[in-house]
Amino acid sequence: MVVDRRDFSVNFLIALLITNKELASRKYARLRVIYIWFDAGEAAFMAEQFVPLLLVISLALIFALLFLGLSYWLGPKKASKLKKTVYECGIPVRGGIEIRFFIRFFLVALLFLLFDLEAVFIYPWAVMYQSMLDGGRMIFALSEMGVFVGILVVGLVYVWKKGALEWQ
Amino acid sequence: MTANLMAILPYLVLAGGALLVMLVDSFVKSMRKDHLSNLSLLVLLGSLVAQQFTQQYSSDLFAGLLATSKFTFYMNTLFVAIALLTVNYASSLYSRSSSFSSEFYPLILLATLGMCLMAAATDMLVLFIAIEMMSMAVYLMVAGNRKSIKSVEAGFKYLILGAFASAILLMGMALLYGQTGSTLYSSFAAVSSSGGLMTSLAVGLLLIGFGFKIAMVPFHMWTPDVYDGAPSHITGFMATGVKAAAMAAMIRIVWVLIPQVSVVWAPLIGVLAVLTMTIGNLVALAQSNIKRMLAWSSIAHAGYLLLGLMTLLKPTSDSAVLSVVADNAGGALLFYLLAYAVMNLGAFGIISYLAKNRGEEADNIERYAGLSRTRPLVAASLAIFMFSLAGIPPTIGFAGKFYIFEGVVKAGMIPLAIWGVVNSLLSAYYYLRIIIVMYMKDPEESSYKGSSWETAFATSVLAIISVLLGVIPAPIRDVAVAAFKSLGQSG
Numbered sequence A: 001m002v003v004d005r006r007d008f009s010v011n012f013l014i015a016l017l018i019t020n021k022e023l024a025s026r027k028y029a030r031l032r033v034i035y036i037w038f039d040a041g042e043a044a045f046m047a048e049q050f051v052p053l054l055l056v057i058s059l060a061l062i063f064a065l066l067f068l069g070l071s072y073w074l075g076p077k078k079a080s081k082l083k084k085t086v087y088e089c090g091i092p093v094r095g096g097i098e099i100r101f102f103i104r105f106f107l108v109a110l111l112f113l114l115f116d117l118e119a120v121f122i123y124p125w126a127v128m129y130q131s132m133l134d135g136g137r138m139i140f141a142l143s144e145m146g147v148f149v150g151i152l153v154v155g156l157v158y159v160w161k162k163g164a165l166e167w168q
Numbered sequence B: 001m002t003a004n005l006m007a008i009l010p011y012l013v014l015a016g017g018a019l020l021v022m023l024v025d026s027f028v029k030s031m032r033k034d035h036l037s038n039l040s041l042l043v044l045l046g047s048l049v050a051q052q053f054t055q056q057y058s059s060d061l062f063a064g065l066l067a068t069s070k071f072t073f074y075m076n077t078l079f080v081a082i083a084l085l086t087v088n089y090a091s092s093l094y095s096r097s098s099s100f101s102s103e104f105y106p107l108i109l110l111a112t113l114g115m116c117l118m119a120a121a122t123d124m125l126v127l128f129i130a131i132e133m134m135s136m137a138v139y140l141m142v143a144g145n146r147k148s149i150k151s152v153e154a155g156f157k158y159l160i161l162g163a164f165a166s167a168i169l170l171m172g173m174a175l176l177y178g179q180t181g182s183t184l185y186s187s188f189a190a191v192s193s194s195g196g197l198m199t200s201l202a203v204g205l206l207l208i209g210f211g212f213k214i215a216m217v218p219f220h221m222w223t224p225d226v227y228d229g230a231p232s233h234i235t236g237f238m239a240t241g242v243k244a245a246a247m248a249a250m251i252r253i254v255w256v257l258i259p260q261v262s263v264v265w266a267p268l269i270g271v272l273a274v275l276t277m278t279i280g281n282l283v284a285l286a287q288s289n290i291k292r293m294l295a296w297s298s299i300a301h302a303g304y305l306l307l308g309l310m311t312l313l314k315p316t317s318d319s320a321v322l323s324v325v326a327d328n329a330g331g332a333l334l335f336y337l338l339a340y341a342v343m344n345l346g347a348f349g350i351i352s353y354l355a356k357n358r359g360e361e362a363d364n365i366e367r368y369a370g371l372s373r374t375r376p377l378v379a380a381s382l383a384i385f386m387f388s389l390a391g392i393p394p395t396i397g398f399a400g401k402f403y404i405f406e407g408v409v410k411a412g413m414i415p416l417a418i419w420g421v422v423n424s425l426l427s428a429y430y431y432l433r434i435i436i437v438m439y440m441k442d443p444e445e446s447s448y449k450g451s452s453w454e455t456a457f458a459t460s461v462l463a464i465i466s467v468l469l470g471v472i473p474a475p476i477r478d479v480a481v482a483a484f485k486s487l488g489q490s491g
Helices: A005-017 A025-045 A050-074 A103-120 A122-134 A138-161 B002-007 B009-027 B034-053 B070-096 B104-120 B124-142 B149-180 B185-194 B197-213 B222-229 B232-285 B290-312 B319-354 B376-390 B396-410 B414-440 B453-471 B474-490
Strands: B058-061 B066-068
Touching: A103 A122, A103 A138, A122 A138, A138 B009, B002 B009, B002 B058, B009 B034, B009 B104, B034 B070, B034 B104, B066 B070, B066 B104, B070 B104, B070 B232, B070 B319, B070 B453, B070 B474, B104 B124, B104 B232, B124 B149, B124 B232, B149 B185, B149 B197, B149 B222, B185 B232, B197 B232, B222 B232, B222 B290, B232 B290, B232 B319, B232 B414, B232 B474, B290 B319, B290 B396, B290 B414, B319 B376, B319 B396, B319 B453, B319 B474, B376 B396, B376 B414, B376 B453, B396 B414, B396 B453
Parallel strands: none
Antiparallel strands: B058 B066
16 A cells, blocks of 8 residues: 555544544554545545634534533523414414415416526626627627527516416 | 537527427417427427538537537437437327326427437536436426326426436536536546546546436436336337437546546446346336336346446557447447337337327236237337347347447457346346237237327337348448547547
């Protein structure tokens, strides 16, 4: 097995993880075995620059669990009828929670999402527009966007004619 | 710019056609959807014609995003032919049953466009968009029989698992991009030749993503449910078109990334091909539902295809000899895609032909009893397709398997070839069972009876083609080899 810089950094990391106090030669042999296993995940350990990321993630996890656990452990738990009700923005609860939604809402939401998302694609074009004008490619720029908007219009016409916009 | 647009004219025809069909569908109200199916057929034919007229090949369209060559010509023709047949089956089915919707026609045009772009893409982003374009349309088509719970469930299942596979594929692409800073295939060949585990991981993820689409074992579990639940003509389209498109994209990637890919893929694909064949064939033995049986058989056929891909991955040390082997093996692979499309589309066409008017599927093998007496022509065609799928001469299935195994033997992997032949023998049992039911049993009250002459005509033509190309496969095979060779020249 070839020993290189990476080899040591990974071993160092493993040592850090299992909080081994010393790398005695006997233990080191075992770590080599672990390292071979870790070899498959080399991509993840490739550079030291990922170590801070790992630290941040584990710190976040530790703190989140710590404070959640503390408040669960230390906090008083006195259940009352009012506390057990569904939270409705602070106002008194009215009616059940299993409300039926009209299916049209979903259709409208879906259509909104579709056209809204596609409008996002116009932004990069708008950003590039001035430079395309400077390059004397106005017709290209306009026809490109024309095709895109044209496809959107066809979609809108289709939705319209199929009756998806009618509220009945 | 104009040259670029001219070169992609066949794709533009498909895209424009899909929009046109959508518009016509929304403006013309009619219960029978004949006008839509006729328009779709026209669009598909128009795309074929456009392809004939724009045979100016270029490897550098739109700054290297797309490449057209004899390879794309071959694959596009295959995809459009598959779509033509599917539209043919659909039009007769939809005029009989009201439980299908007219969205099918624009969707199949878009799916075909996605497939064509998959074969032409030389950039990871274009490839991904093409895959999604195809997949989204196919998810919807699978759920096309809205009144059938099975169909909707199949569509949902395929959507969830397909999205998962797409995410894995995208991760592989992202890792490749992370190494090279470019999504162009050509840049991968230049920069990542050093190999390394990151590259291995990336191409491994790509293999998973594609493996899902071609129904490779361990990523095959969705196949029987989805193939069974989808309307038969859609199943035929998926089994042939989607599989061929994913295979085309794989071949292109293999061809660009051979040094990087072969380290990971060659041993993996060897094992997976054997597993895919064996599991597919073994489980197919136990099926009593013809669509599930054909689903498992399509898994087994994915195994044969992987075997063909395996021969391409042989490390090229002795370039002069091996390039000839590779050309032949690649040609065999492309020929097999065609052969599989002919025989499988034929089989699914007949299942779709026998479907009841209420959108019920003709999937119970027992109820094929006596088909030889009630519908002799259809029974004979189905028998030919079954012989062909089993790989019995003189059919196109035999020729396809012969070329694949020939390539495997020439590449020096004789045990794999033997295992492939053993698997073919195994598969003969369940294919021949259908022939026995059709020919040796008397017709019963519950036996299926078809009614549409268009589908019967189309499947008869396919049966004739599978025998004809089984007897004289060489011309088409030469075309396939030339198509594969063109990958090295311009793309």
